[in-house]
Amino acid sequence: MEPTQEVMETTAVDLGALLDAGDGAVVILVAGGTRLVAHRAVLADRSPVFGGMFRHDTLEANTGEVAVPDVEGPVLRQLVAYLYTLQAPQLPSLAPQLLAAADKYGVSAPKARCEQLVAAQLSVETAAATAVLAIRHSCTSLRQAAVNFIKANVAQIMTTRGWADAVRTQPEEVVTLSHLLASSPAEASTSASADSSLSPGSGPQRDRSWTPDTSAPPTTACTTPPPDDSAVSRLRSLPEKEKNSRLIQAAKEDSVSELQTLLAAGADVGARDESEDRYTALHWTAKKGHVKAARCLVEGGAEVEARSSDWQSTPLHKAAGNGHEAVGRLLLEAGAEADARNKMQSTPLLMAAYHGHEAVVRLLLAATPYHNTRNQWGRTPLHYAALNGHAEVAAALLEAGADRWARNNEGKTPLDLARQNNHQQLIDILKLS
Template sequence: MSAAAEVQRTAAVDLGALLDAGDGAVVTLVAGETRLAAHRAVLAARSPVFRAMFQHDTLEASCGEVRIADVGGPVLRQLLSYMYTLQAPQLTDTARELLMAADKYGLSALKAACEQQLAAQLEVETAAAAAVLAVRHSCPSLTAATVQFIRAHDYKAMATQGWADAVFEYPKDIVEVSRLLGEPPAETSAGRGSSSPSPATWPLGDPGRSPAAAARHTPPPPDDATVSRLRSLSQQERGRRLIQAAKQGAAEQLRELLAAGADVRARVEYSRTALHWAADRGHVAAASCLVGAGAEVDARDWRGRTPLHWAAEGGHAGVVRLLVDASADPNARDGQGRTPLHLAAMWGRAEAAAELLLARADRGARDEDGRTPLDLARQEGKQELVDMLTQR
């Protein structure tokens, strides 16, 4: 074993032991009846969401307790274990829940490992649920794998109860899956505007892309030569590229462009900033990079919407949490008088709505037609949101 590998292994073991010991823990994570002691520095180092939470004057930062309502105790333990050891667990029953948690807290390598494992577990009856999960959480590799699987099995998944349930519960996402199924196979991996490799170029058995290897990868600092080349571009071109990188969730490219002097306030289409696009697409790491570079969290686009509006409509709870912890206004009004909670309620985005309510979003706010978030949830038949919004 090389000296570097030994140091890395020892560090992972030491952090794992630190988790079990609980010595010097300064924060408690709570999920239901499960309470786990953790070290604030470890959480902040691994997750941009926790880092933003502890950097600002939030309730969690002051009281030393973080309540996680949408994660079960076993999954919380796996999530926390990964943040200490950087070793992705081999999962069967909890890969779906762990992927959602990894997406929420910006753990991209763990999310990629869960994508691989879910792709390896695809079955005809569950393919629709996996495809919806992939679309809702911006998982390009899993999206491509599910589309390829459904095609390879002669579209039998579309005749299952699983597909019918998905159509009823997630109609917008099934429309997106159907659109991808209708595209030529070569275009599927780019169906959501991502540059991530598809399973065709990222085999599940490739030892070079194993979950453990992916987890140990950390992005290098901006390359000096690349930054120098980017500085030679016009400010307009740098801004255009910044927005394109935000759409794709390309955090490394964002860092290079920002280092080259790209204007984080640049706008190209629909008067949206890069942060608007990162929030719309659910890219937590990209959004965190932009917020750290001074992006205006309450910037308005042509519809009067802030990045928080787009994160709420898309159901990207991790981005919602990041933005409210960066002091985004949870009660900002768009051109129709709607708050982010209105949009989360209308589209049935329960996780995003929960984060907004924790941020003291006004559930009694009325849009220009006099409708509250509860009214919109009832109108659209989003029973989970109706139940949430009627609870005190």
């Protein structure tokens, strides 16, 4: 899959900086018997913990060797791979360990993805360990999912080896868990309302609907420097409406530091503009392709499934329709529903196919099994690719199993639409050999 121009340009700048970094450009990460060579600049840019380590006169900064305790070699490899590629890991078996490592080094996106993977594996035997993991690493959504599961299966779980091991090795966390289990249903539902999609047994469809934890402080996960206290104090005194208006504007302008300061000052991460569309800040970052601002908003608890007032579009619809693959990937990693439908019953894939954004089409095809989704006019993504002459998109859809003979509400196939608009390349692709 080809990266978007935005990601290519960012990568080019990073690589250029690495070439000029001199002899001290690399460090060795050591985890047990695993030794990995990595660039200081990449580690510092993607992890605030590594960044602080290299900015100060620490042993690691001076020796060029960083010990990574309590992290196994395969887990370290996955973490470093994310720091270089910004692509969330897809190894369920390592999810608990990677969640802990990502939390330790302040890398929020893989931590969020691992929360999803761990929640999907909840069982009677693993419930205690999952709850302990969530408590130890401040995973509010995962914690509530585990608590709900344990409450529903308490008699079975407390007789398992997993529960006994938790009591023996993690007594403090088990005490906290006991208090959570003893809380009233009203107290539990307050934090569970945003976390129901993490329920075990919900399957891949529910897993993709996961939304970030909104109870955490909105600026804790942003990778930009912490906001200046005086700036926060000044903004905190502003009327709520003005703070929210500034938040929307900062999202439009990709101003991450401004977003972080406004969120710290109490701006509503879910605030909407006053247009007919009623977009949230995350809608605007998705529409404009502002990756850093989108990440800050997601980490601050922005609702990835928020709907606009006009066409009931999600941020992923806006990213897909405007060809912003990097933002689309971020939203999917944060749990955005790949098959969400807007007012016209169009999915993000239909939007991307209509506009000819091949990279986004391939991203979405990788995120959800292909099916011949139809909008209210009975058109599939392949209909739109044929209608508008997007040969590369059509090829990707056919590879994924698109039905070239599907008929829309007018009884026309994609081939009919290609012929109607004289798209010869599409005609050749859609004809059976």
